[in-house]
Amino acid sequence: MELDLKNLKTKDFYYDLPEKLIAQTPAEPRDSSRLLTLNRKTGEIEHRHFYDIIDYLNPGDCLVLNDSRVLPARLFGIKDETGAKVEFLLLNHREGDIWEVLTGPGRRAKIGSKFTFGNGLLRAEILDIIEDGNRLARFTCEGNFYEILDKIGQMPLPHYIKEELRDNERYQTVYSKEVGSAAAPTAGLHFTPELLRKIRDKGIELAFVTLHVGLGTFRPVTAEKITEHKMHSEHYYLSAQTADLINRTKKNGGRVIAVGTTSCRTMEAVGTKEGCIRECAGWTDIFIYPGYRFKVLDGLITNFHLPESTLIMLVSALAGYEHIMNAYRTAVQEKYRFFSFGDAMFIY
Structure with a gap:
């Protein structure tokens, strides 16, 4: 099918996915x-396992990883006046x-409404109602806000995951550091500390950016x-060391390979805005679709994404x-696992 780049339709990016292929764990x-x-x-196309990714990386390449850490951002509480149950999601x-x-x-x-969470460990008051019906809330607590959140908050798993997550760390990358995401940068979930060590030992650089993933x-x-x-707009930071x-x-002829679409969007946002890669922080709503010319990226490690999604x-x-739609059809035929907890794709 020939794509009309001037008249791209959302339905052009649809593919049929059996529900049983959506990974739950x-x-x-x-x-x-x-x-x-x-x-x-x-x-x-080749079919491998993720630990084989090292075979596709060359000395002198650079992997760029998003070190954002997911907040246990889902809170269940009660309204002070009435005792009615309420759910908050920190955005x-x-x-x-x-x-x-x-x-x-x-x-x-x-x-003006007030709420209590975790039997009084955390309290909130609504200050304003803003765009999309979201609220601005002021939180108060005795002690460290993030430590309390770790005690009483739940991971905001995507709606298509019905299974309960037994270990919150499995929705974090092993290199996560900067707290602030409402969802995991899931391409990085496949890496283990040992695999990262082997990649470094082969002469591949690891660079980190931070983009806090929004809902x-x-x-x-x-x-x-x-x-x-x-x-939607998301906050990013690219350090001088990473630049x-x-x-x-x-300069040395190596490839810059993003781990995940968030790392990709961070680098491309900086490359587009600054005209080069240098230390930079800000908000980005960059939208990349066919016809876009990449400024930085040479390859991408990513998961399999929802039909008709921006990803x-x-x-x-x-x-x-054509290559992507064929790859997705092949992945369905070969019964790959899809979405956040699913299998991976390496585009090179």
Whole structure:
């Protein structure tokens, strides 16, 4: 099928996925998940395991990983006045003790309403109602907010995961450090400390960026034409050390390979905004779809994404629409596991 780049439709990125292929639990061990490799020039596909990724990496390459850490951002509490049950989802830290939150049911969270969580360990007051019906809430507690969150918060797993997560650390990458995401940068979930050590020992650099993943990651594209879709904005930071590693890799002829679409979007946002890679922080709503010209990226390690999502549009921009749709059809036929806890793809 020939894509009309000037008139891209959301439905162009649909594929049929049996529900039984949606992974409900992570692979054990992490790097035992399957790996589909895709040559973006030829469309050639190979079937491997994730621990084989090292065979596709060359000395002098640079892997760029997102070190954001997921908040246990789902809170269950009661409304002070009525004792009615309420659920809060922390979305963005605004300033001080103020957070942007999603509340359910929303009608219970009027301006001035007060709530209690964890039998009084944490309290909140609604300050304002903002765009999309989200709220601004001020939290108060005795002690460290994040430590209390670790005690009483739950991981905000995607809606398509029905199984309970037994170990919160399995929804964190082994290198996660900077707290702030509402969802995991899932491509990194496949790495183990041992695999990362082997990669380093082979002469491949590891560089880190931070992009705090927002819940907009799971928001469906409802526009018929993808150019009418408005991306959510996410906060990123790219350090001087990472900029140096990326620039040195490029200069020496190595490949810059993003681990996950979040790392990809961070580098491409900086490359687009700054015209080069240098230390930079800010907010990005970059939307990458076929026709986009990559400024930095040479390869991508990623999971299999939802039909008609902005993420399948991004990988189609990198590998070519036909190659990606064929790879996804192949993955379905070969019964790969899909989405956050699913198997991986390496586009090179």
